[in-house]
Amino acid sequence: MCLGIPGKITEIYEKDSLRMGKLDFGGVTKEVCLAYVSEAQVGDYALIHVGFAISLMDEDEAIETLKLIKEVAEFSEEAGFENP
């Protein structure tokens, strides 16, 4: 239940006075409720749980995270740390 997956928003519309959208999950399209991500736009990535988007994926933070890991890797390599 805690497992949420990221999907790309391809369409946004209203249904039953709820903000809904079509999301692409690596080739599979599903309808999702976007009521809780009012700032979402087509092209954004959202985290989906039981049919609801609960958060948008922050691309800047994602890039920062991967950069931090790269720095860790480079430091480890220089320092000669081995994974036992």
Add this chain to the structure above:
Amino acid sequence: MKFREEYRDPARVKSLLAEISSIVTQPWTLMEICGGQTHAFLQHGLDDMLPRQIELIHGPGCPVCVTPLEQIDRAIAIAARPEVIFTSYGDMLRVPGTGRDLFSVRAQGGDVRVVYSPLDAVKLAEANPEKQVVFFAIGFETTAPANAMAVLQAQQKKIKNFSVLVSHVCVPPAMHAILGSKANRVQAFLAAGHVCAVMGYWEYLPIAGKYHVPIVVTGFEPVDLLRGVIATVRQLEAVKAKVENAYERVVTLKGNESAQKVINTVFQPVDRKWRGIGTIPQSGLGLRPGFAPFDAESRFDVGEILTQESPLCIAGEILQGLKKPQQCTAFGMACTPQTPLGAPMVSAEGTCAAYYRYHRGV
């Protein structure tokens, strides 16, 4: 797939594991709250790859596992009624009640249906006006926004044949209960990333302050889990006790405020019994008085519920992180995913199911 594969990259995983090995100098016990994280650790073999000094204690973050036996039995009694279409998330169907499970109710002719989203249950109610549609609203704060929206929708559309059987639980009171227990060995928490996506992590500040434990918001992919461990171990080694966010691309301090607003509109804090643990005060969510008409507990009189757990099942000790599945005499023998004695062997987030599936101690 974007935002997934990058966080499973073996090279990144390797360098993060090396980083952990380089900073750990003594034994530490960490608890990952969320059952989804337990499964992720085991599925990717990360628990085996961490340095031996780091012990993972698996937390009670499996909402299916902690749903009280009384609620399961109540759900079964309601589902067995001929006028009811009982809807639920898939996991709940095989959770053992006192005599049987929801799946067997279906096998005996009851109308029990799995739904992916609670909005599907509302649609079912609209499409079947002559039936009573009941939705089993369980989960942590992660599913609360969805469950709350379903109730709001039913109210707005004046749907009279829809009700919810609520059994929501909240994370912070559970952390208080664990840390306040005499038997506690947890020195730091990996907080549940998707609960925090909804609630933020401001609620953990007083917990870190009171008990002097590091709390690090952690995601679910291998890279996320290891970044959570690194941040936690760094704090422990430096004798720090702060709340930190290691799942920055999803979680913010305040969380999703529109979701929190709807949760607070529909639900209020209540005392809740956690299966295997007992009652934790103000640890659950119940419907606010304005939404009482949608409460399945009052709509259906199912009489007295007398419960009985399997005498062999040590789910309570598993859920509190006091024992591991291989210490259970029934694990892998009388108790398997096909013949579960307790909830942790059934749920996709249950510790026993994870150990069985990923061959730990079998």
